Amino acid sequence: MSKVKLSKEERELLEDFETGKLKSVLTKKRKKEIEAVAEATFKKDKRINIRISGRDLSAIQRRALEEGIPYQTLVSSVLHKYVSGGLRDVAANKKSNRTS
16 A cells, blocks of 8 residues: 655644644534435436436446445446536536636
8 A cells, every 4th residue: 555645734734633633623502404405315216217228327337346336336436426416517618717
């Protein structure tokens, strides 16, 4: 396993964490709020059926295998990231920049 180079600030934070100097300020109320949001985010209450090419499905399954997750989970994650703005269509952005 290769050793990761840390900045001075990162080394100090890691040392403080490992020695127990860092203490959580997470309240029970805030933890419950975060858990509720996480549960709502990952709740899968709808089913869809789509048709995609066999080639794309194979590629998705291969990538999911590399990540160690089911391919349906990978597809769901990619769709979630896209609709929430965390994933952008690079090709579309390049096209719009050329026409500007």
